[in-house]
Amino acid sequence: MKLQAVRGFKDWLPEDFVKYEYLIEKARLWCKLFNFKEIKIPILEKTELFVRSIGEVTDIVQKETYSFEDRNKDWLTLRPEATAGICRMVIEHGLYVRPKPLKFFTIGPMFRHERPQKGRLREFFQIDLEVFSELNPYLEAEVIFLALKILKSPLPKESDQLYTLELNTLGCPECRPKYREALLSFLREHKDEVCETCKERIERNPLRVLDCKNEGCKKVVSGSPLITDFLCEDCKTHFQELKEALESLDIEFSLNPRLVRGLDYYVRTIFEIKAKGLGAQDTVCAGGRYDYLVKELGGPELPAIGFAIGLERWAISLFGDEENKGLLDPNTLTEKLCPDLYLVFLGKPLIKQGVILSQKLREKGLRCETTYEEKSLKAQLKNADKLGANFVLILGEKEWAEKRAVFRDLKKSAQKEIGFDGLDDLVAKVVKEVKG
RNA sequence: GAGGCCGUAGCUCAAUGGUAGAGCACCGGGCUGUGGCCCCGGGUGUUGCGGGUUCGAGCCCCGUCGGCCUCCCCA
Known part of the structure; x- marks a missing residue:
């Protein structure tokens, strides 16, 4: 099993x-x-x-x-x-x-x-x-x-x-006991008119009979004594x-x-x-x-x-549920589960930088995801897209050496180049881009 | 605890008692520097589980587990 x-x-x-x-x-x-x-x-x-x-x-x-x-x-x-x-x-x-x-x-x-x-x-x-x-x-x-x-x-x-x-x-x-007694004697008189379940309820918990959905019981109950009178x-x-x-x-x-x-x-x-x-x-x-x-x-x-x-x-x-939509749309909430930024690194030597950089970005409050294995740019972007990331930062060995990176907006399909002077500067610039 | 409907791939669902399928999703490729779109390829399964009937069971029968609905009860 x-x-x-x-x-x-x-x-x-x-x-x-x-x-x-x-x-x-x-x-x-x-x-x-x-x-x-x-x-x-x-x-x-x-x-x-x-x-x-x-x-x-x-x-x-x-x-x-x-x-x-x-x-x-x-x-x-x-x-x-x-x-x-x-x-x-x-x-x-x-x-x-x-x-x-x-x-x-x-x-x-x-x-x-x-x-x-x-x-x-x-x-x-x-x-x-x-x-x-x-x-x-x-x-x-x-x-x-x-x-x-x-x-x-x-x-x-x-x-x-x-x-x-x-x-x-x-x-x-x-x-309440006075009412209960009055209700009890009333129900006992009408015992033959209520449903099977209620026949048992009369002695066990007479108040419950008031709540029965059975039509016959409802009719009986409509003439029963009311708590408000007691x-x-x-x-x-x-x-x-x-x-x-x-x-x-x-x-x-x-x-x-x-x-x-x-x-x-x-x-x-x-x-x-x-x-x-x-x-x-x-x-x-x-x-x-x-x-x-x-x-x-x-x-x-x-x-x-x-x-x-x-x-x-x-x-x-x-x-709502599977059949009926409710007044609120849960999708607006699941969007919050997506990363703000996905870091793309090209070339094995840069993977280590990815781990360091993503950590720094998280400390600044960005939800980050990155690549831990060498993969094609295409594969990484695909992954970023599937994870629902809003932005990606692309760093290749060439850019790394020239202190620049590509910042891409996946939702708008627009990108720009960011020049940077050291990791902390890059972090600051990326945070500014993401948070607007 | 009582009754009814249902259970097939990750999801939604097909399949006269006669070789288990589709869409979506997923994986790989087209495509070693740009995601979605497109094209090609891949079925990924103990048909919930266990018995029984039958030459043969996803389908019929019994049991069991689980889901939904009504009752009971309650948030």
Whole structure:
């Protein structure tokens, strides 16, 4: 059997890498402007962390994690998301005593053992942001604003309608159970009308039924009790203030009372940002509040909100895929992979000069490539062209002796002669030509 | 985890159960002082892998691995 990458794990070829790098840099820029601090947490954590945070009965923990016993007989899990690890970090290092708000972001791979599809890999990258602070709707609105800001940042105009924001509230430990009970009894009454999957969901995770795409289920759900009718005063007020805060930031959103979460720790506000053209996996960013998680993991009471952007999905939404072109053209990025200058040397004695000269040029910031073997001028130019070089510098033994070189613009097919007095002078002149 | 479609050269794809091909890419040459264009030459392959049926399998059957899509779930 041929050796190949593990299923659902992808290589990033140079042309892929530039796309992700471009997006990551855009995101990083906005994170920093909002005063988020970049951190790194381990890829591997104790299994217990995810069981306690995400929830023992969730699908993620029950069947999607990469978990194993290590040589010390410790149960470890490749992180399926970043929030739990960041909470652990905050608690372990006592970061909660630092001035609020604590704003962190991290970028890295997550792992979930699911069936791969477009926009759904087993190793996938997330840009994850978390804010630990007081429960405040303005802060919350700002976090959502930032999510949209990041997503739209690579686009030429902010006015596009590529991304849509959906909003909901899950209530808090005080009001959610009441709603859950009401929903549960409603669903039990309509058990015969929902699909097979939902029959199971009713007892396991009734909120999920709200999210079912089955037409019959949708019909049932349309008459179901609404969370908004069960919210306690605090949650109601908070949600109302959040909506007003979003409006004051000119953020368009649609309320989706059927929006739910696969992770147990979320309370009150949750949101999702969907993108067009992604098929079934169209959620590019998701997040919400998790006001009790830090305490549940052994820390102090510390309300928090966060979200994660799926890097690969974000990339597809902007650059498109094999079938559909996106709004951004990846070719403008791959051009950056080409050398600025290719040094052509004719005659074996000059090869050594090529190595020295290219080094000096690199120190001046030029991306250089050169010849290491004696080859015909034609072969070297061909090579320079194939590598996508913008310019070539041609030095033959005759020119070398007469202290002159030919500088050729491959894109314009024009060339001129450069006289020089020593290597450093040549370097200076070439740099000037290339950089304009 | 369930279902469906698919897997042939580096890439995109052909090939009634009867000798594995094309375009692009790649390599060499025309062309030892000027790239792209052109011309000539080269197929670069364990038809994903393993079995089975058959005189004969890229094609049919089973299994397996992988990809895509839907479900499940989620970023």
